[in-house]
Amino acid sequence: MLFLIAGLNLKLTLLLPNLGLLALTIGVMLGTYAIVSYGLLLLLRFIPLQKSIDLKYGTVLYWGRLRGATTLAILFSLGPFPQDDNFLTLVTGVVLFSALVQGLTLERLVHWLGLDQPTFINRLLCMEATLIARQRAAARIPEFQQGGLFS
Numbered sequence: 001m002l003f004l005i006a007g008l009n010l011k012l013t014l015l016l017p018n019l020g021l022l023a024l025t026i027g028v029m030l031g032t033y034a035i036v037s038y039g040l041l042l043l044l045r046f047i048p049l050q051k052s053i054d055l056k057y058g059t060v061l062y063w064g065r066l067r068g069a070t071t072l073a074i075l076f077s078l079g080p081f082p083q084d085d086n087f088l089t090l091v092t093g094v095v096l097f098s099a100l101v102q103g104l105t106l107e108r109l110v111h112w113l114g115l116d117q118p119t120f121i122n123r124l125l126c127m128e129a130t131l132i133a134r135q136r137a138a139a140r141i142p143e144f145q146q147g148g149l150f151s
Contacts, residue, residue, distance in 0.1 A: 014089040022093040029067065029094060037062040056113045064106050068095030 015022070037058060045052040053061075071091050078084070110116050118126070144150035 014085055015093060018086060018089050018093070022090055022097075025090050026094060026097050033065065034062060037065075056115055059113065060106070060110055060115065063102055063109055066103060067098045068092075071095075 041053055041055070041058045044050055068091060072095065075084075075087055075091055141150060
């Protein structure tokens, strides 16, 4: 609902003249979040008894964080103020960038980082589960044959 309200209030004529500012806003946003995200990942490595998060997973967490809903809610709660159309344009531009660019490239990032492939241990566990299921099913065949459920 919030994004519908933003879309209805957006003046597309303001988007083109503010593309440079929008690009700067997105760059600063991505840069500051990268500093915070990767900085916290680094700090986690120094906490005793805390398992650190692999950098690949940290990258997915960083890139997959969709932005904008909270900012839009705050912006709408302020009411009219000078330059509110420009703020709405920038915030909506960030939301569009987040949803379209980050949201649509996240799957490719996961694939590129190799996180869509199960680990060796997970493949072994899957094979073991399949083997156990087949053994249990085979063991029940005589029971089904006696009950007339299986010929």
